[in-house]
Amino acid sequence: MASEAASIIGVDLGGTKILVGSVDAGGKVSHLARDLTHAEEGADRVIARLADLIDGVKAKLGSSHVAAVSLGVPGGVNSEAGVVDKAPNLGWENVPLSDALEKRVGAPVFLDNDVRVAVVGEHAHGAGRGTHAMVGVWVGTGIGGGIIVDGRLHRGQRGVAGEIGHSIVDRKGPKCNCGNRGCIEALASRTAIERDLRKAIKRGAKSAALKRMKKEGRDTLSSGIIARLLSDGDPALTKVFARAQKMLGLFTANLINLLDPEVVVFGGGIAERLGEDFVAPIRAVAHEHLLSKRDLAKVRVVATELGEVAPIAGAAFLARQRLASHPLANRATVG
Amino acid sequence: MASEAASIIGVDLGGTKILVGSVDAGGKVSHLARDLTHAEEGADRVIARLADLIDGVKAKLGSSHVAAVSLGVPGGVNSEAGVVDKAPNLGWENVPLSDALEKRVGAPVFLDNDVRVAVVGEHAHGAGRGTHAMVGVWVGTGIGGGIIVDGRLHRGQRGVAGEIGHSIVDRKGPKCNCGNRGCIEALASRTAIERDLRKAIKRGAKSAALKRMKKEGRDTLSSGIIARLLSDGDPALTKVFARAQKMLGLFTANLINLLDPEVVVFGGGIAERLGEDFVAPIRAVAHEHLLSKRDLAKVRVVATELGEVAPIAGAAFLARQRLASHPLANRATVG
Numbered sequence: 001m002a003s004e005a006a007s008i009i010g011v012d013l014g015g016t017k018i019l020v021g022s023v024d025a026g027g028k029v030s031h032l033a034r035d036l037t038h039a040e041e042g043a044d045r046v047i048a049r050l051a052d053l054i055d056g057v058k059a060k061l062g063s064s065h066v067a068a069v070s071l072g073v074p075g076g077v078n079s080e081a082g083v084v085d086k087a088p089n090l091g092w093e094n095v096p097l098s099d100a101l102e103k104r105v106g107a108p109v110f111l112d113n114d115v116r117v118a119v120v121g122e123h124a125h126g127a128g129r130g131t132h133a134m135v136g137v138w139v140g141t142g143i144g145g146g147i148i149v150d151g152r153l154h155r156g157q158r159g160v161a162g163e164i165g166h167s168i169v170d171r172k173g174p175k176c177n178c179g180n181r182g183c184i185e186a187l188a189s190r191t192a193i194e195r196d197l198r199k200a201i202k203r204g205a206k207s208a209a210l211k212r213m214k215k216e217g218r219d220t221l222s223s224g225i226i227a228r229l230l231s232d233g234d235p236a237l238t239k240v241f242a243r244a245q246k247m248l249g250l251f252t253a254n255l256i257n258l259l260d261p262e263v264v265v266f267g268g269g270i271a272e273r274l275g276e277d278f279v280a281p282i283r284a285v286a287h288e289h290l291l292s293k294r295d296l297a298k299v300r301v302v303a304t305e306l307g308e309v310a311p312i313a314g315a316a317f318l319a320r321q322r323l324a325s326h327p328l329a330n331r332a333t334v335g
Numbered sequence: 336m337a338s339e340a341a342s343i344i345g346v347d348l349g350g351t352k353i354l355v356g357s358v359d360a361g362g363k364v365s366h367l368a369r370d371l372t373h374a375e376e377g378a379d380r381v382i383a384r385l386a387d388l389i390d391g392v393k394a395k396l397g398s399s400h401v402a403a404v405s406l407g408v409p410g411g412v413n414s415e416a417g418v419v420d421k422a423p424n425l426g427w428e429n430v431p432l433s434d435a436l437e438k439r440v441g442a443p444v445f446l447d448n449d450v451r452v453a454v455v456g457e458h459a460h461g462a463g464r465g466t467h468a469m470v471g472v473w474v475g476t477g478i479g480g481g482i483i484v485d486g487r488l489h490r491g492q493r494g495v496a497g498e499i500g501h502s503i504v505d506r507k508g509p510k511c512n513c514g515n516r517g518c519i520e521a522l523a524s525r526t527a528i529e530r531d532l533r534k535a536i537k538r539g540a541k542s543a544a545l546k547r548m549k550k551e552g553r554d555t556l557s558s559g560i561i562a563r564l565l566s567d568g569d570p571a572l573t574k575v576f577a578r579a580q581k582m583l584g585l586f587t588a589n590l591i592n593l594l595d596p597e598v599v600v601f602g603g604g605i606a607e608r609l610g611e612d613f614v615a616p617i618r619a620v621a622h623e624h625l626l627s628k629r630d631l632a633k634v635r636v637v638a639t640e641l642g643e644v645a646p647i648a649g650a651a652f653l654a655r656q657r658l659a660s661h662p663l664a665n666r667a668t669v670g
Contacts, residue, residue, distance in 0.1 A: 076627075132492070133489070133491060133492060133496075147593070147594070149484045149485065149489060150484065150485055152485075154468070154484060154594065155595070156468060156594060156595020156596065157467070157468060157595055157596065157597045157633060158595050158627065158629050158630050158633060158634075159595070160592075160595050160626070160627040160629065161468075161593065161594050161595035162593070162595075163592040163593065163595075163626045163627065164592070164593055166588075166589075166592045166626045167589045167592060167593060168504055168585050168586075168588070168589055168624070169503055169504065169506055170505065170506045170507065170517075171504055171505045171508075171517075171582075171585055172505065172507065173506075178626050180588075180624050182505075182506075247506075250503050250506060251503075253501075253503070253515075254501075254502045254503055257495075257498040257499070257501045257502060258482070258496065258497070258498065258499055258502060258593070259482070259489070259491060259496050260490070260491020260492055260493050260494070260495050260496035260497075260498075261491065261492065262492045289503070289515050291495070291498045291501045291513050292411075292493065292495040292498065294493050294495065295493050298492060298493060299493075
């Protein structure tokens, strides 16, 4: 049974790592625990690892009651059924995650898409606090997002609203993973930045990127490496990165022209690390390209406040809402 | 005082013509009357003409009570103050239209943007009936629109939401009136179609367009002429028009990826005349470019059902909402 005071355990299940924490009714996250996902070991082992992490946080909470566990998952989910439909980064298809975890942790288990819960977290407790309309843009290997209207997550008729990464901004631009051309994800994701950087280096542009990646034993450009190279003034990356920011600025203008939200919040690894340095040029380009310049100062474009705990806070927030509307609920009955 | 049974007089004030009608509580439009706007004669004369038309419809209504007059205006408005901020097609700036008309017609006078009221009309009584989320795309000399979320018009924090014409789809594309490049308005409005057609003709493409325009005494390409040329199989226009439909299809995919609405409704002169012939290729391109193909049959892309009376029905609908929430209201107190 849920009580206001009970904690909810929030989980960010990523392709690389798992982050777990307890969240109180005010959105405060504590007792963080983390582990690597090791998705290659298969769903059963990942679920066992999740259960262990959750048990660990429960133990730290001592006698206080855990009302639910709630997860953000990197992929398509059926929240009502508690099933992960498809999560390419985990190699999962049709995994009944809620049922499997409920047996292990003895509490109702909710799940939703990871970016969506991060956006909800940022709206409930972070940079979007108190706003009626907000758009969240999460920039990582891809670009995901979420839309808040009338203070609530807008899910759409098929439950797939917020696929903002696949907005076509440059219809003759580079090919996107989705098959289209010039989606914002193909222009400004970390993957797109790495593609453009490698191309520039091949053409002879100066960059320490490859050396740095080798040194850190990585074969892709992480947000940590991006931040480091930028602070070193790396010539090629600086240029490629500024171009990605410009694309995000045009895209942000589109979003604001369309929805006129109180705030557009940028999240994901790069936004977490660079904060205002990341969003300032995006904001400038967006403001410049808006149709209505009325009350421009009210049009906020900001970086995540919650950083890595946004998904945990958001997942817990959604679970609390479900429990509040169905106080006797277990997950199977609250769809 | 408003009663459920009272009629509301809806007005579509256009740059070229004025259309007025009475609207009952069920959204039925009757007693249509129309006149040319003659904006060049100045605001006072246009307002006098509006008052005459409204009086005419009142006379036809006989003894039945008129609860309010409600207008759609082609431009930026301050609905609360009843002021037309800026309407380039009328040459108006800061015209206190509601006050001026209230003195003449003896009923509260509301106003809103013309495309916005058309979208509301289509949602309340037309192709979007009963939907929670709908996007309206109105294609004319420009491209305007409106977004319905949770069954209500989404106005945004500054009241400027729905400026969908200025979504950048082709960032290296043709220059738009707004100063940016490749906005959907610069790719697929009637103005863009005419520009591309003239360019094609200059390059030697075969078209009867210029002859037809001359014959009809017009110096621009009207939707009537477009429809006629298409049905004649005009080679240059057929090609240019198909390209505009393709651009609208890409743009519609963006909208659906973002908002996952139950329906996207196309309105404006071309959509009114061509109906399904206009939207079928748009729908096909949109469906092809969607990220999530789940329940594709539920993703409706359709033409306006109400046609030219959509703004009248929508303006009346908004007025009825305002009167219902403030039964003793005159316009000045319901902001």
